[in-house]
Amino acid sequence: MEWSVPGFSYIPNFLPSEEEKDLFQKASKGRWTKLANRRLQKIGGTVPDDGRPMIRTPFPEYLQKVKSKIEDFLQLEGQRKKFQIEIVEEMNHVLINEYLPGQGIMAHTDGPAYSSVVATISTGSGQILNIRKKQNKELLYSVYLEPGALSILHGRLYNELHEIEENLSDDISSVSNFSCLSCPPENDNFILPRQTRISFTFRNVRSTRSLPKSFLKSLNLTIT
Ligand SMILES: O=C(O)CCC(=O)C(=O)O
Numbered sequence: 001m002e003w004s005v006p007g008f009s010y011i012p013n014f015l016p017s018e019e020e021k022d023l024f025q026k027a028s029k030g031r032w033t034k035l036a037n038r039r040l041q042k043i044g045g046t047v048p049d050d051g052r053p054m055i056r057t058p059f060p061e062y063l064q065k066v067k068s069k070i071e072d073f074l075q076l077e078g079q080r081k082k083f084q085i086e087i088v089e090e091m092n093h094v095l096i097n098e099y100l101p102g103q104g105i106m107a108h109t110d111g112p113a114y115s116s117v118v119a120t121i122s123t124g125s126g127q128i129l130n131i132r133k134k135q136n137k138e139l140l141y142s143v144y145l146e147p148g149a150l151s152i153l154h155g156r157l158y159n160e161l162h163e164i165e166e167n168l169s170d171d172i173s174s175v176s177n178f179s180c181l182s183c184p185p186e187n188d189n190f191i192l193p194r195q196t197r198i199s200f201t202f203r204n205v206r207s208t209r210s211l212p213k214s215f216l217k218s219l220n221l222t223i224t
């Protein structure tokens with residue numbers, strides 16, 4: 001059962017547990033870029049911050065299946081209606097973020113380079129994502145993102161802020177999607193310690209450019 005408000009949907013158990021674990025394992029072995037407070041991988045290219053098109057780089061094979069599954073899900077009529085989209089754009093970019101317990105991401109918006117339907121798969125651990133009003137930081141929603149879940153940020157919430165606080169555990173007693181959690185807490189134990197979470201944020205970069213096939217061939221790469 002999914003939880004939806006205008007601008008956000010939470011779909012628990014979007015991936016079966018084996019696929020979720022497999023994604024986590026495969027991404028763990030990828031080439032990480034170290035930031036001060038987390039690690040990340042950019043898949044599909046690097047989005048230039050001066051508005052130029054992104055030069056497309058190939059997707060690893062292991063992400064193809066989940067990419068198609070997300071695109072097929074968005075393609076469903078009911079979903080297109082909900083997200084107010086006619087055409088589902090290709091999810092041509094993925095940001096893979098790794099959060100160790102105590103790590104997070106500061107409040108931000110994703111910006112104008114992307115289409116405004118953002119699909120995130122969570123693996124490894126749950127974490128609370130807060131959505132706040134840009135104007136005054138008022139908390140709009142706290143959503144607990146469980147392993148295997150798909151969450152979609154879109155429309156009117158795309159331009160508000162989202163953040164993950166740098167905590168060692170999450171208190172899920174008052175999260176907005178409590179009634180739709182796939183693993184409701186046992187014995188009223190609402191404080192859930194974090195483990196390593198790896199998230200996969202699929203987006204459509206509006207403006208892209210492919211390198212000539214002959215050039216990619218010379219590098220032994222192909223764009224899929
Ligand atoms: O890890 C998440 O769920 C959020 C990631 C995010 O906001 C981003 O990459 O822009």
Ligand SMILES: [Fe+2]
Binds near residue numbers: 108109110162
């Ligand atoms: Fe973001």
